[in-house]
Amino acid sequence: MSALDRLTRGGPFKMLSVLAEITSRGAAYKFLAEPWADTTHELGEVLAALVGYIARKTREDILGRTAAGRERARLRGVKFGAAQALPEQQSQALRRRQSGERLKSIAACFKVSSTMIARLKPKASRNAS
Numbered sequence: 619m620s621a622l623d624r625l626t627r628g629g630p631f632k633m634l635s636v637l638a639e640i641t642s643r644g645a646a647y648k649f650l651a652e653p654w655a656d657t658t659h660e661l662g663e664v665l666a667a668l669v670g671y672i673a674r675k676t677r678e679d680i681l682g683r684t685a686a687g688r689e690r691a692r693l694r695g696v697k698f699g700a701a702q703a704l705p706e707q708q709s710q711a712l713r714r715r716q717s718g719e720r721l722k723s724i725a726a727c728f729k730v731s732s733t734m735i736a737r738l739k740p741k742a743s744r745n746a747s
Contacts, residue, residue: 634667
C-alpha cells in the first residue's frame, strides 16, 4: 500500500476534493514513488481519482468479507475476545487471595501474572459489571 492509496480511500470524489483543496492553495500533489500520480498534469488527476475508486471498492470488499467471516464464525459457535484465564480455578485462586495469601505466590501456582490474580472478583460482582 502506498500513501496515495491511503489518501484515496474515500473514493474518487473525496480524492478530487482533496486535490482541489491542494491546487486552490497553489500547490500540486506529486508522489515520488509513483510518478504517474502527478497532479501537475491533468492525466495525473484522472489516474489519482481512478486509484481512489479502486481503493474505496477494495476497502468495501474487505469489510464485507470480514463481516461475513465473523458471522460464519459466530454461527459455528466461535466465541470472540480474549480467552478467559483460569476458567476452572478462579474460585480457588480467589479464596486463596481472600485468605490473605500473597498475590505472587498464587500467581506462580497458576502460572499467570499477579495482576491477573489481583483482578479476580467474586462471581456476584463480576456479573454486575
